[in-house]
Each structure stands twice: as structure tokens, then as C-alpha cells.
Amino acid sequence: xxxxxxxxxxxxxxxxxxxxxxxxxxxxxxxxxxxxxxxxxxxxxxxxxxxxxxxxxxxxxxxxxxxxxxxxxxxxxxxxxxxxxxxxxxxxxxxxxxxxxxxxxxxxxxxxxxxxxxxxxxxxxxxxxxxxxxxxxxxxxxxxxxxxxxx
Amino acid sequence: xxxxxxxxxxxxxxxxxxxxxxxxxxxxxxxxxxxxxxxxxxxxxxxxxxxxxxxxxxxxxxxxxxxxxxxxxxxxxxxxxxxxxxxxxxxxxxxxxxxxxxxxxxxxxxxxxxxxxxxxxxxxxxxxxxxxxxxxxxxxxxxxxxxxxxxxxxxxxxxxxxxxxxxxxxxxxxxxxxxxxxxxxxxxxxxxxxxxxxxxxxxxxxxxxxxxxxxxxxxxxxxxxxxxxxxxxxxxxxxxxxxxxxxxxxxxxxxxxxxxxxxxxxxxxxxxxxxxxxxxxxxxxxxxxxxxxxxxxxxxxxxxxxxxxxxxxxxx
Numbered sequence: 137x138x139x140x141x142x143x144x145x146x147x148x149x150x151x152x153x154x155x156x157x158x159x160x161x162x163x164x165x166x167x168x169x170x171x172x173x174x175x176x177x178x179x180x181x182x183x184x185x186x187x188x189x190x191x192x193x194x195x196x197x198x199x200x201x202x203x204x205x206x207x208x209x210x211x212x213x214x215x216x217x218x219x220x221x222x223x224x225x226x227x228x229x230x231x232x233x234x235x236x237x238x239x240x241x242x243x244x245x246x247x248x249x250x251x252x253x254x255x256x257x258x259x260x261x262x263x264x265x266x267x268x269x270x271x272x273x274x275x276x277x278x279x280x281x282x283x284x285x286x287x
Numbered sequence: 288x289x290x291x292x293x294x295x296x297x298x299x300x301x302x303x304x305x306x307x308x309x310x311x312x313x314x315x316x317x318x319x320x321x322x323x324x325x326x327x328x329x330x331x332x333x334x335x336x337x338x339x340x341x342x343x344x345x346x347x348x349x350x351x352x353x354x355x356x357x358x359x360x361x362x363x364x365x366x367x368x369x370x371x372x373x374x375x376x377x378x379x380x381x382x383x384x385x386x387x388x389x390x391x392x393x394x395x396x397x398x399x400x401x402x403x404x405x406x407x408x409x410x411x412x413x414x415x416x417x418x419x420x421x422x423x424x425x426x427x428x429x430x431x432x433x434x435x436x437x438x439x440x441x442x443x444x445x446x447x448x449x450x451x452x453x454x455x456x457x458x459x460x461x462x463x464x465x466x467x468x469x470x471x472x473x474x475x476x477x478x479x480x481x482x483x484x485x486x487x488x489x490x491x492x493x494x495x496x497x498x499x500x501x502x503x504x505x506x507x508x509x510x511x512x513x514x515x516x517x518x519x520x521x522x523x524x525x526x527x528x529x530x531x532x533x534x535x536x537x538x539x540x541x542x543x544x545x546x547x548x549x550x551x552x553x554x555x556x557x558x559x560x561x562x563x564x565x566x567x568x569x570x571x572x573x574x575x576x577x578x579x580x581x582x583x584x585x586x587x588x589x590x591x592x593x594x595x596x597x598x599x600x601x602x603x
Contacts, residue, residue: 246425248406253383256410274406275427276304278491 148195150217156181159190162207208232210283236260242272243279297597301412301419305430305466320593327588334364335601342391342398343369352422355587388414418598433466435590439583447474455481456522458488463561465492472499479504483538521560545569
């Protein structure tokens with residue numbers, strides 16, 4: 137019998153097909169760990185048919201698809217599997233929302249959204265999904281390396 | 288261009304970036320501004336905006352933009368409150384821009400803002416119910432300048448399309464040329480970007496032009512391209528962009544607009560400049576028919592009258 141690198145989960149969410157090395161950034165986007173975090177398993181550089189990938193398994197928590205879609209920023213081909221009683225109850229591919237709020241910091245140091253005394257969050261419009269291009273809602277600058285700008 | 292565009296309603300609209308306006312809307316504004324010319328010159332008077340108050344918030348120095356906005360509001364019969372130096376305001380006490388805007392919103396019917404930070408006008412619009420007009424935010428956008436530049440070409444050449452426009456000078460940092468390149472591309476104008484190699488038009492601006500179907504010519508040699516130009520838009524090259532004085536002097540010298548250079552140009556070429564100029568246009572050009580930069584500065588008044596009137600619901 138093949139040995140599983142990380143155990144199956146009874147109930148929860150599995151995020152599969154994350155580009156290798158990006159699992160930690162995915163966790164950061166999902167604000168994990170938080171105080172009431174359940175058990176989370178992370179596997180990095182897992183061999184698969186189409187090369188290496190990362191996998192994240194979150195037990196006893198079904199992630200809200202809208203929240204999870206934000207990970208398309210760094211893992212555009214990721215799949216979300218909702219597990220109930222060891223079975224995949226729902227499966228969908230991430231879909232990037234049209235607006236990204238509070239996740240990516242603007243690369244322009246003089247952008248008003250980077251000023252700490254203003255009551256606004258960093259906010260980006262998605263102008264192209266493949267290849268991904270986002271533009272700051274405030275100053276209209278496009279960050280070159282989005283993953284480097286994730287808060 | 289048709290003047291009467293049914294359903295064109297600007298009342299309450301923020302003017303933050305030229306990219307917020309469709310070509311139809313720009314056409315409407317330009318035609319509306321044309322009707323404002325006799326009012327801007329003081330030849331006619333009608334108080335379209337009687338009883339309205341404009342907040343003029345200039346967090347950075349400005350001559351033309353501030354004065355032309357204030358002139359525009361006065362010519363329309365409205366009143367202006369505000370400041371041209373944030374030194375005497377609560378900002379010095381650490382008040383956020385958002386709070387300053389909330390206050391100005393409650394005191395006035397529209398807000399004009401110039402601010403040193405990029406995106407400040409968009410933020411202002413978020414916190415104001417009254418329409419916000421961006422008078423320049425940092426190195427970012429300056430839509431009313433862009434509109435007055437388009438207006439100058441439109442009134443002088445009768446159309447914007449089918450003109451060969453040279454944008455010259457500091458195309459990397461110049462605030463006005465980025466929006467102008469985009470807007471001219473909307474109209475399908477031919478574009479030529481002339482700059483020293485170190486101050487070339489940013490790639491994303493060139494890409495935007497290409498996405499709109501325009502392939503700009505890029506060169507550092509002005510003499511080679513001046514012959515076929517209909518519009519020469521000159522910008523200032525700043526000393527601090529160069530590591531040494533010698534290089535700066537060489538570049539500035541090669542882009543100085545004088546009578547010799549313009550000898551090879553079309554008879555009806557127009558020379559524009561957002562001003563202030565330093566040495567890039569020789570004063571010997573000032574008295575010629577080609578010199579449009581002072582008229583361009585005046586055009587700031589009818590364009591801003593049109594915008595103020597439209598966003599505050601004034602009826603011509």
C-alpha cells in the first residue's frame with residue numbers, strides 16, 4: 137500500500153495544485169493560522185503527473201469559495217475540494233474576483249493607500265486574468281511581482 | 288462629433304482620471320467647453336452656478352491650474368473657498384486627508400484637489416458625496432490638463448484624429464504626457480515620442496497605445512521627425528533627472544525649439560507646452576502663429592468651466 141505523505145481528512149477543505157513553494161503564501165492569504173484555527177497540514181513539492189505541487193489541508197473547516205478565490209493571485213490553477221466524511225463533496229477551480237482588497241500592498245511608496253493615517257485598504261482592480269495583471273485602484277500602478285506584494 | 292448626446296449626464300460625476308471618461312464623454316466635454324469660450328473671456332456672462340460653492344484644496348503649489356479653476360468658478364457666478372498652502376490647516380496637526388475631505392464635502396458643492404500623493408483624488412472621491420475634480424495627484428493623473436490639451440488640438444485643428452503629434456522631452460516622469468498619449472490613442476492620432484534614452488515613455492504607456500491600435504514611433508532625434516508633425520507638444524526636462532550637468536546641457540540643447548528647427552516644419556504646425564517652460568522653447572517663437580502655449584493655458588478656463596458646470600448641474 138502506498139504511504140500517504142499527509143493523512144486524509146474526514147471533514148474540511150483541501151487546496152490542491154498550488155505551484156511548488158507557494159503553500160505558505162496561500163496560508164497567509166487565508167489568514168491561517170488564526171486563533172481558532174483547526175488542524176492544518178501542508179505538503180510542499182509533492183510529485184504529481186504534471187510536475188511538483190503544494191497541497192494544503194484544513195480540517196473541520198469549509199472555506200468560503202469567495203475567500204478562497206483570492207488565492208488565484210498566486211495559484212491560478214488551484215482546485216478547492218470540500219471534504220465531507222472522507223469524500224469529495226464539492227470541487228471547483230479558483231476564480232479570481234474582479235477586485236482584490238486588503239491582500240496586496242501597492243508597489244508605489246507614494247501611493248495614498250500606503251499611508252497609515254488614511255482609513256483605506258489597499259485595493260486593486262483585476263485588469264487581465266491570464267496572464268494576471270492587477271492595477272491599484274488609487275494610483276493605477278501595476279505591481280510587477282504580485283506575490284512579493286502580498287501583505 | 289455630435290454635440291447633443293442623449294443621456295449624457297455628468298451631474299455628480301467625479302473627474303479623477305481621463306481613463307474614467309469614454310471618447311463620447313470627452314467629445315461632449317470638448318464641445319461644451321467650446322460654447323464656454325465667450326463666457327471664459329468675459330464677453331458674455333450668465334450665472335450658471337449661482338449659489339454654488341467650490342472647495343479648492345491645493346496641498347501643493349500651482350499657478351495655472353488653481354487660478355484657472357478659480358477663474359472658471361467665478362466666471363460661472365459661483366464662489367470659491369479653500370487654501371493654496373496646507374501650512375495653515377489641520378493637516379499640520381496630523382488630520383487625515385479623508386477627514387479633511389469629509390469636512391470640505393459638508394461645506395461645498397464640489398471639490399477640486401491637488402495633492403502630492405498619487406491616488407489622493409481617488410481617495411477624496413471615496414469620502415465625498417460632492418463631485419471631486421482631480422487637479423493633479425503626485426506624479427499621477429491630471430485629467431483637466433489632458434482635456435485642455437485635447438481641447439487646444441481640437442479647436443486649432445478642428446479634429447483630434449488624423450494629426451501627427453510629437454510628444455517631446457521628459458516622457459518618463461512627465462505627468463501630462465502619459466494621459467495625453469492614452470487620450471490621443473483613443474482618437475487614433477499618429478504618435479511620435481521624442482526623448483533622451485534615459486527619459487523614454489514607460490513601457491506600460493506604450494502598451495496602452497498599442498492596445499488602442501496605435502503604434503507610436505520612438506526616437507531621440509527631433510530633427511528627423513519634425514517635418515511631418517502637425518502638433519509638437521514640448522515638456523520640461525528637469526536638471527535633477529541627470530547625473531551630471533554636462534549630460535543635462537547636451538540633452539536640453541538638442542531639444543530646444545527655435546526658429547531654425549521650425550523652418551523645416553509644416554506651415555500649420557502648432558507648438559504646445561503645459562508650462563512652466565524654462566529654456567526648452569526659445570522666446571523668439573512666442574510671437575509666431577505656431578506658438579499655442581499661452582492660448583493653451585487660457586483654454587484651461589473654458590474646459591474647467593465646462594467641467595464645473597457639468598458636474599454641478601449648471602445649464603448652458
